[in-house]
Amino acid sequence: MAVIMTVLCLAAGAETSPAARTLKGYVRDAADGSPLTGVTVYMPEIFVYAVTDTNGYYFFKSLPARELTVQVSMVGHRTIARKVNVAVTDTANFRLSEESARLGEVVVTGTAGSVSERSTPLAVDHIDRAQLMATPSTNVIDALSRVPGMSEITTSGGISKPVIRGLGFNRLLVINDGVRQEGNQWGDEHGIEIDDGSVASAEVIKGPASLMYGADAMAGVIIMHDMPSVTSGTVKADVATQYHSNSGLFGATAGVRGSVGGWTMDGRFSTKMAHDYKNHYDGYVVGSRFRDDAAKFSLGYGGDRGYSRLKLSYYHLTPGMPEGERAEHSSSYSKALPFQQVHHYKVVSDNSFYALGGNIHAVIGYQQNRRQEYEESADEPGLDLMLHTLTYDARYSVTAARGLKLNTGVGGMWQRNVNKGSEFLIPSYALFDAGLYVTASYALQGWDFSGGTRADMRHLRGFALEDLFTPFSRSFYSVSGALGAIRHLSRAVDLKLNVSRGFRAPNLSELASNGVHEGTQQYMVGNTRLRPENNVQVDAGCDYSTDMLGIRLSAFANFIRHYIYSAATADAPREGVPVFGYTQGNARLLGGELSADFHPIEPLHIASAFSYVNGRLLHHDALTRYLPWMPAPRINSEVRYTLIHHSPVLQNTYLSASMDCYLRQNHYYKLNGTETATPSSTLFHLAAGTDIKAGRGHRLSLLLSLQNIFNRAWQSNMSRLKYIGGVNDSNGRTGLYNEGRNFVIKLAYNL
Numbered sequence: 001m002a003v004i005m006t007v008l009c010l011a012a013g014a015e016t017s018p019a020a021r022t023l024k025g026y027v028r029d030a031a032d033g034s035p036l037t038g039v040t041v042y043m044p045e046i047f048v049y050a051v052t053d054t055n056g057y058y059f060f061k062s063l064p065a066r067e068l069t070v071q072v073s074m075v076g077h078r079t080i081a082r083k084v085n086v087a088v089t090d091t092a093n094f095r096l097s098e099e100s101a102r103l104g105e106v107v108v109t110g111t112a113g114s115v116s117e118r119s120t121p122l123a124v125d126h127i128d129r130a131q132l133m134a135t136p137s138t139n140v141i142d143a144l145s146r147v148p149g150m151s152e153i154t155t156s157g158g159i160s161k162p163v164i165r166g167l168g169f170n171r172l173l174v175i176n177d178g179v180r181q182e183g184n185q186w187g188d189e190h191g192i193e194i195d196d197g198s199v200a201s202a203e204v205i206k207g208p209a210s211l212m213y214g215a216d217a218m219a220g221v222i223i224m225h226d227m228p229s230v231t232s233g234t235v236k237a238d239v240a241t242q243y244h245s246n247s248g249l250f251g252a253t254a255g256v257r258g259s260v261g262g263w264t265m266d267g268r269f270s271t272k273m274a275h276d277y278k279n280h281y282d283g284y285v286v287g288s289r290f291r292d293d294a295a296k297f298s299l300g301y302g303g304d305r306g307y308s309r310l311k312l313s314y315y316h317l318t319p320g321m322p323e324g325e326r327a328e329h330s331s332s333y334s335k336a337l338p339f340q341q342v343h344h345y346k347v348v349s350d351n352s353f354y355a356l357g358g359n360i361h362a363v364i365g366y367q368q369n370r371r372q373e374y375e376e377s378a379d380e381p382g383l384d385l386m387l388h389t390l391t392y393d394a395r396y397s398v399t400a401a402r403g404l405k406l407n408t409g410v411g412g413m414w415q416r417n418v419n420k421g422s423e424f425l426i427p428s429y430a431l432f433d434a435g436l437y438v439t440a441s442y443a444l445q446g447w448d449f450s451g452g453t454r455a456d457m458r459h460l461r462g463f464a465l466e467d468l469f470t471p472f473s474r475s476f477y478s479v480s481g482a483l484g485a486i487r488h489l490s491r492a493v494d495l496k497l498n499v500s501r502g503f504r505a506p507n508l509s510e511l512a513s514n515g516v517h518e519g520t521q522q523y524m525v526g527n528t529r530l531r532p533e534n535n536v537q538v539d540a541g542c543d544y545s546t547d548m549l550g551i552r553l554s555a556f557a558n559f560i561r562h563y564i565y566s567a568a569t570a571d572a573p574r575e576g577v578p579v580f581g582y583t584q585g586n587a588r589l590l591g592g593e594l595s596a597d598f599h600p601i602e603p604l605h606i607a608s609a610f611s612y613v614n615g616r617l618l619h620h621d622a623l624t625r626y627l628p629w630m631p632a633p634r635i636n637s638e639v640r641y642t643l644i645h646h647s648p649v650l651q652n653t654y655l656s657a658s659m660d661c662y663l664r665q666n667h668y669y670k671l672n673g674t675e676t677a678t679p680s681s682t683l684f685h686l687a688a689g690t691d692i693k694a695g696r697g698h699r700l701s702l703l704l705s706l707q708n709i710f711n712r713a714w715q716s717n718m719s720r721l722k723y724i725g726g727v728n729d730s731n732g733r734t735g736l737y738n739e740g741r742n743f744v745i746k747l748a749y750n751l
Helices: 002-013 129-133 138-142 508-512
Strands: 021-029 040-043 048-053 057-063 067-073 080-085 094-096 123-128 148-155 161-166 174-177 199-206 221-224 233-242 247-260 264-273 283-285 290-303 304-318 339-355 358-373 381-401 404-419 429-444 448-460 472-488 493-504 512-519 523-524 531-545 547-568 577-598 604-617 634-646 650-662 679-695 699-707 741-751
Touching: 040 057, 048 057, 067 094, 080 094, 080 577, 123 129, 129 199, 129 699, 138 148, 138 161, 138 199, 161 221, 429 508, 448 508, 472 508
Parallel strands: 021 094, 174 221, 523 577
Antiparallel strands: 021 057, 040 048, 040 067, 067 080, 123 199, 148 161, 199 221, 233 247, 233 741, 247 264, 264 290, 290 304, 304 339, 339 358, 358 381, 381 404, 404 429, 429 448, 448 472, 472 493, 493 531, 512 523, 531 547, 547 577, 577 604, 604 634, 634 650, 650 679, 679 699, 699 741
16 A cells, blocks of 8 residues: 555656756855865755765755755754745855854754754754764664663663653654554563664654654654655765674664655665673673664655655564573574564655645555564474554644644554464454544744644454453543643743643553563563553753753653553462563653753863653552652763864864763562662763765764773663573672673764
8 A cells, every 4th residue: 555655646746847946055164164065954844965065065956946944964063954945046055153062953853843943842852863873882772762861671782672751662652764663562572673774863752742643652752764865866875884892793784875857766784793792790691692684775756746755674683582591601693592583574655745735744654563482493483473554644734824833634553463373472453543633833922832632542452362362342532632832031041831641542462461471581461451541741841052051951740540560460470480460550750851061162072961750659558659660860971072173084083981870779669579679880981983084075984982991790770681580699699780891883984
């Protein structure tokens, strides 16, 4: 269906309208007027970019004759954004200032179309490709976990589950290729099947985003943007590689993008492999090895009427399954029992057209997720789940009057899960949901207002299987809403307030699981009587931004009715593992983030961020007072000094020292040993990086980083391995520890 839709849209728009426009200009340094090479000039509404040449010149062809947002960015400089009406002008010149503490004019797309980050009342963080490149990580969620307010639940280096302000699993959505990523994310050790090499930038929306994205966006949304198309008549390519000394991780990615006559093409292949990692207490953690491979291809057409793109992708992950074994040496990259195989296929038709005085954006996608667990044999899986997902979203956006923007749309999904193995954890099931929403935003004399409402329904049907699962059927309905305001007191100060209501239906695992989950070493028991979760969240924030000092404060209070969680029961172990059951209660989460960015002199950059969340079950005793999986309070700090900003050969050459401090987590769910306290840990890191000019606008980027320089043996309370492995007989330590000292080198070549 996605292929057919794209073909029809391509055929309808294959003839370029004579009204198509061009845009050209120069980007120069604001200080001395010199041309800037390698600047990215990006138009988010039509998903097209150009890169300035050695003269600072850029050029776009086949543009729609209307007002478009132009975002201009370069490493070491403040990002700027400007509205340009290409129907009346074909030239736009820009001047970029050196990086300072002042917040850049970043355009975000995940709230209500393309808007400035300053104009949305929700807490939103934007992470570009340069920042991802400069972050040592094993996967894209690991890289994003440094964002204030965000953390990860890990199962070694290959699997990371995102958590926003203490909420994870099915309480947040990950959007990739324009559709929600669906891959049985209810599992503790089920990661996100996304190739980090294909991610051009990411947005982290903290707070209920149910208006645009429906059920399951209670905690927020993580939007992964793929590479935009290049301007017509150009070809761009990139290759990158990385190596990690601790786990022997080797990764490589290569991509090529081209455009001619409005037609665009994009192809990419990535691979990554790692052996078991090591630390001071455990030696090598057996089963922590992994490998992933990914391929992606897209074809599209863009012109005056809009664009249409067909995206095809495949992701294959083979992670080991740590069971507590430790070894003095384990450097094999080969898979060894037990292990998982995850195959994720995706086809997406992404279409955007200018019509009816506004914009119509329609996206339809199909995903197949095949998750297999191999325990006794490398040829025959025990658990074997095949999940089919069809998602759809259609949205109409229009600027109705001066400063007033309206969005209305419909979205939802259909799912069918089939058990194909010899072991069973959840029943086969069918799901359908749909939602209808309206949002609005309005700007008026130093104020920005936004809000909206949405109605959702979800129907879930579980099928019988022998004596393990009985058939059941549940339907859920909800109305969500949000209202927010921003007061721009001055160019330096913004005040934000947002009140929102979210919704989440219980997932299939929570309702009907009944079996051993080998990946978590737990026997899971569902509860078909669970009620849907509903929450009300209040967000308040203050941004202060000058050239020397930037401060961002975000606070929230989140009240959730019928919060669903799993906990160890008092039942005797089944099949040799403890029994965990699902229950629910009313919960309250309080917390926030405070970040500061200080530039006392131009080359010196000092940044620090503090993240905190306190999650409690209301009216519970001391054993069950605190919610499970609550991240510890965290401080992230960095001091960076730029040695060379611009030179004939080098640019953005820097040295940095950073610290990650995880405070002691004494707030944990104690009943039946579900969780235990986690001591504090402080890790120190060093890094150096530079861009090397390679001629004709080509650029080689280099990163050298030493992580955990003192080889600190530490445990994160968000690591599942903390509860695996029992007592280490050699030192009396309980559970498996995180990775020790690690040297990382990254190389990226853009041409």
